[in-house]
Structures are given as structure tokens and as C-alpha cells.
Amino acid sequence: MTHAQLEIADLSIRFGGIRALDGASFAIQPGITTGLIGPNGAGKTTLFNCISGLTPGATGQVRFCGRDISRAEPQEISRAGLVRSFQLARGCENMTVFEHLMLYGPRQRGEGLIVAILGNPEARRQEEALREEALDMARRLKLAHVLDNLVTRLSGGQKKLLEIGRALLAKPKMILLDEPMAGVNPTLVQDIADHLVEIRKSGISIVLIEHEMELIERLCDEVIVMAGGRFLTRGSFSDIAGNRDVQESYLGIRRQ
């Protein structure tokens, strides 16, 4: 068995009286697409928030590529190669698609204040290379014609595409996608699914929260089921589909 890329051990967090995560534990292997499913309130998005450092205060441990990131700041986690998307596609309201893509460039030297004042040929080269990558990404995602639009003027589907595109520009090892196809028209869902297949082929691991079982079946090598803030079970899609516990917790089918 290869060494796990993302290991979650006994992760718990409470919001007031609610245990949003209640000792969730599991490991995710590199290079595959993992589906994360479970009923509403199972803790899937909370799990993403805790892993990515945006919701501090969880107990337990998260390890990424062998490194403990449980207490790391969000930017450190992103720089380590673990980049997430948002369920309700978030963006900086006064910035364009192009600026969002450029924003995600990792380790840009021009972001240092001193370099910004003095100028630096290396920083300029980096910026030029990033610009090429951003334009290329925009073409691949069919966003090239809206590059100069503010993100608030994009359609729901375009926002979802931008979420994926900018995450990829961060040169991640693993991306956490929170319902990247929810509320998107069927044609575009197929496009996004195709992109996810491409991304997996390029060696980037994907963890995918998704409610549409057909997509889970098509895209995921393995499925992890959560319920009540805990790990419930895991397996291939067919294992999961036939699992009675899953049917009970997720589909609401009562045991005889």
C-alpha cells in the first residue's frame, strides 16, 4: 500500500451545541479521484474548511504528504499544494477573471513589498510566465472571451469553471472541490466532468463533494461516505451503492 497523501485522524469541531465533525478519520491515496458523499449536514464542507485552515479550532490531526497541517495557516496549506474550491463560488467582487487567475500563481516574487518597489527581472519573468499559463487556462476552460469581465458578471457555470481553473494555477498536488457541478446546466456539467478526468490524468489528486451519483460513478476511483460528522464507510462506487448502512443514512431507506 502506498503512503497516504492526506490523512485525517479523529477530527472534531463543535459550533455551539452542534458537533459538526465528530472524530472523522480516514486517509486518501495520491493520484486518484475520491468522492466524498453523505447527507446534508454530514460535515463534508466543514471537513474541507478545517483541512484548508479556514475554520480553525478543530481538534485531531490532518497530515498532508506526511506533514502535520492541523494548525497551519490557510496560505501555508495552499502553498504546500492542497488547494480548495468553494461551494458557493466565491470571488473578489472588484476583480476580473484574468486577475483571479493571476492571483493564484504560487510563490510570486513580485508579491514582496521590496521587490514590488525596486523591480526585479526574475519577478517580471515569473509574471510573464504566469500570464501565459493564465491565458492558456482560460482558453482550455472556454473563459478566454470573459477574461476582462468582473467575476460578478459571470454565469454560475463560468464561476465554477473559474474556481477550478484558478485552483489549478496554484500548481496543486491535490484539489478539494466542493460541489463543482451543482447548479450548472447539463452541457457544462459534462464539460466540467471532462476537465476533472483530464486533471486526474495529469497526476493531481481530487477530492470531490458531489450529490449526483452518476457523476460519482463516472469520476471517482473510490467513494468515502460521511454521516453525522464521522466516517461511515468507503469503497468502490458499486460497493457503496449496495451498502445498506449507506442506503439508510443517505437515501433514507429504512431497514426492515
Add this chain to the structure above:
Amino acid sequence: MTSYLLFIGTITAIYALLSLGLVVSWGQAGMVNLGLVGFFGLGAYCSALLTKLGAPIGLGWVAGAALSAVIGVGFCLLTRTLRGDYLAIVTLGFGEGLRLVELNERWLTGGSDGISGIRAPFKDALGELYPWFYFALAWTLVALVAWMLARVLGSPFGRALRAVRDDEKVAAVAGKNVLRLKCQAFGIGAALFGLAGGLYAHFTSYISPDNFVVQLTIYIFLAVTAGGYSRLIGAVFGSLAVMTILESSRFAAEFIPGLSAVQIASLREFAIAVALIVIMQLRPQGVFGLRNERAGSARADAAAPAAAIPAPSK
């Protein structure tokens, strides 16, 4: 008349420096600083006191800016969890608190008597030309600062700042150190407020806590709002506009009958209030709106094939 115009012109340059500082910390990084007059006073007192002790004036200016920046960064660290209205209230209290310190720590600041006889650079040597010199010096500084800020804000650093302004979570997920960026932006702003304070102290040669009241903060906010809150050119334009409103109210009094002297003095604040309301109604984004980076030439050839594909809709 010339000396009056030179005086007003120099004060406008000082307002422009303050406005540039506010564009960085508020317009670009999203941090409201209603205590800017506090930092302005800090720079003024620091430079005045140091030069009293014999330090060269240039050193006083640098020290005033540096002290302001250090306190600004410390302040930013202390208020790291605050945003929007909450930060605004804390900064307002900070500015007012500093004024009370200036008023009460008589051993250092002379209290309400203020500090007089602050040295002026090359005043004896220049004689008649001195007001011209100071006017040119102040505007050269404005040009220099604006040029440097344009460089900084046009770099990836500036882009990261704007991301922090709009959505800190997105900026953090993009790998940006949000706290570092906020402290730097707030520090740059504070440094410019301090520098403007130093420039002011050696220009008027007399400072007292009365010079550092909250009205000045409001003037600068009006200037930046009028010009376009995220734009450097807007800061300079807005300062000119505000000074024009302030000074023209002085002359307008002649044409309005039946006003007492006290009422005439209040006409300034009245004009400022009206201007603010008019701007918010007619052009809330300011004269110069947001400016975004363009994707550049590669967009043109990419746009053609992409346009053939039906744009996805909800």
C-alpha cells in the same frame, strides 16, 4: 494673493499625500482608517520635537514617517481580527486618543500651547523665494510618492492587496499571507500620514492639538471618495477638489447676506457635508472608477474561436 495661493497649494499637496496614504490602506487593502489624523499628528510632533533637539529637518521627516509606520503596523497587529465598521471605530478612537495625549502631556508637547518656532528648511537663505520652494518641494514629494505607489500597486503585491480587500478567504486560499499584506498596506498608509505631518509642521512652523482634529480625517475621506477610492490619480484630484470647496466657502460668505462671523466659519463644514451627499448620490464610485488589469493582446486571438461556442447560461 500669490502668497495665499502658494499657501493653499502647499496645503493641498499635504492633503494629497494623506489621500495617497488612504488610497493604499483603504482603497487598495480595504482597511478604513478614521484615525489618520492621529498618525498625521504623530509625524508632525515627532519631526518638530526631533528638530528642536538639533536633528536635521530631513531626518525629522523620515523619523516621523517611520514612527507612524511602526505604530501603524503595531496597531494593525492588535486589530487583526477587525474589519469594516469595527476597525473604523477603533481607528477613530485611536486618533482621538493621540490628540488627548498631545493635549495633556505638557512636558513633551506643550499641551494646548503647542510647539512654536519649528525650523523651516532654508528659509533664511531663500527669503522671498521660500514659499515657492516649499510649494515645489511638497508637490515633488507627491509626484515621487505617487510614482512609487503606482509601481507597487501595479505589481503582484498590489493584486494580492486588492484580493485581501475583496475577500480575505479567497486571498488566503490563493496562498497569500493576509496578515502580512494588511500590515504592510496599513504601514505604508501610516508612513505617508506621518510624512505629511512632518511636512505640515515645518511649513506652518507651529503645531498644536487643534491642528489634529477629526475634521481633517473627514476632508481626506471626502477627497478620496470624490476622486475614486482605489485610484492614485483620484487622490490627487480629490485633494484639489476638497481644497477648492473649503476655500471657496470663504469667499461665498460675502454673497450670502445675514450671516454672523461664527456662521461663516461653519459654512466650510456645511459645504463639505453637501459635497459628500452630492457625490454619494451622483457618482458613488468617484470621478475615477475602478481600474482592472487587462488580460492583454493574447485575448484578441483567443476571443474569436471562443465566441463561436454558445456562452453557458444558468
